[in-house]
Amino acid sequence: MKRRQFIKIAAISVASTTLPMHYLETAIHSDVILKPNSMITPNDQFYVLQIGEPSHLKAEQWRLAITGLVEKPGTILSYEEITGMKSVETMRTLKCIGDPIGTEQMSNAMWTGVPLRNILKKAGVKDEPKMVVFRCADGYHTAIPIADAMREETLIAYKMNGEPLPLEHGFPVRLLNPGHYGTKNPKWIVNIELAETHVGYWEKHGWDAIANIKLATMIGTPGEDLAIKAGTTYTISGAAFDGGHHQGIQSVEVSVDGGDTWEEVEIWTSDSPLAWSLWKYTWQVPQKAGRIEIYARAIANDGLIQSETGFDAEPVGAVGYHTVVVEVIERA
Numbered sequence: 001m002k003r004r005q006f007i008k009i010a011a012i013s014v015a016s017t018t019l020p021m022h023y024l025e026t027a028i029h030s031d032v033i034l035k036p037n038s039m040i041t042p043n044d045q046f047y048v049l050q051i052g053e054p055s056h057l058k059a060e061q062w063r064l065a066i067t068g069l070v071e072k073p074g075t076i077l078s079y080e081e082i083t084g085m086k087s088v089e090t091m092r093t094l095k096c097i098g099d100p101i102g103t104e105q106m107s108n109a110m111w112t113g114v115p116l117r118n119i120l121k122k123a124g125v126k127d128e129p130k131m132v133v134f135r136c137a138d139g140y141h142t143a144i145p146i147a148d149a150m151r152e153e154t155l156i157a158y159k160m161n162g163e164p165l166p167l168e169h170g171f172p173v174r175l176l177n178p179g180h181y182g183t184k185n186p187k188w189i190v191n192i193e194l195a196e197t198h199v200g201y202w203e204k205h206g207w208d209a210i211a212n213i214k215l216a217t218m219i220g221t222p223g224e225d226l227a228i229k230a231g232t233t234y235t236i237s238g239a240a241f242d243g244g245h246h247q248g249i250q251s252v253e254v255s256v257d258g259g260d261t262w263e264e265v266e267i268w269t270s271d272s273p274l275a276w277s278l279w280k281y282t283w284q285v286p287q288k289a290g291r292i293e294i295y296a297r298a299i300a301n302d303g304l305i306q307s308e309t310g311f312d313a314e315p316v317g318a319v320g321y322h323t324v325v326v327e328v329i330e331r332a
Ligand SMILES: Nc1nc2c(c(=O)[nH]1)N[C@H]1C(S)=C(S)[C@@H](COP(=O)(O)O)O[C@H]1N2
Pocket: 046, 047, 048, 049, 050, 051, 052, 094, 095, 096, 097, 136, 137, 138, 140, 168, 169, 170, 181, 182, 183, 184, 185, 186, 187, 188, 189
């Protein structure tokens, strides 16, 4: 047996007795793919979340009814009428409120839709309503304040990345409510009601009724508990988002020494404050083996620095640094 081959095999057998399989994989394949690796999440990779099964609706039979405190209650719109209105195309990131810091329930797409206010105009909104209530074919319901509903950026979307909304993402129409977690972006909408008050599905279960997205960044690579070879370079990457509440992401910093020092990363792609910013950082992995905690934090354009003190997702959405622990291992 040649010397080189022997070393390789020996390294594997040693590693496999001490490390789980995924450690071994990374130790051997050092090429790292950025995560997320594209600004736009393809439809089939976009996270999916809902209370039950998706609702199968047919565009031809589907109708949107606008009811409640409107001049013309019972206004009914068809799919053709909505898709025939003046539309906008825009990039938007969706994020789940229940997402513990750093998980994958955040994705970004290019959406086509009609401003909700232009749809509401068809029914004539009265002065009294404070909330706009959305009822969905799967039994889900939620409401947003009228001021949010009247924002130019609040859309009834019917296309995602150039295709009709996929079944799982709310065909035929869903709401895109900028700055608010997924709970306030209902899918499979069948009724919009203008009302004084409403307690939504998730609010009944204790979740926040406003659901403002918090300034945060996740670390996509490395994943938790990965083994990384000492003395090499490794690309740390992730996605930062503020939902537009702090004028978008200004910078992201990484710490590999428990928060004593921070390095600014490169933001390699971004769009508007309503879409995530993707970043990467080339890390000189230390020569010494051992466990290292990687922290990342986002800084917004209004100067806000993502807070260190974490709390759980429930009820208003998680904050705190995303921390990833890696194992720096001796080079074979
Ligand atoms: N009709 C309906 N809409 C819904 C939900 C639901 O259960 N039913 N879940 C919400 C939640 S909690 C999230 S995070 C987003 C997820 O949207 P996505 O599956 O398109 O990523 O949908 C929201 N809209």
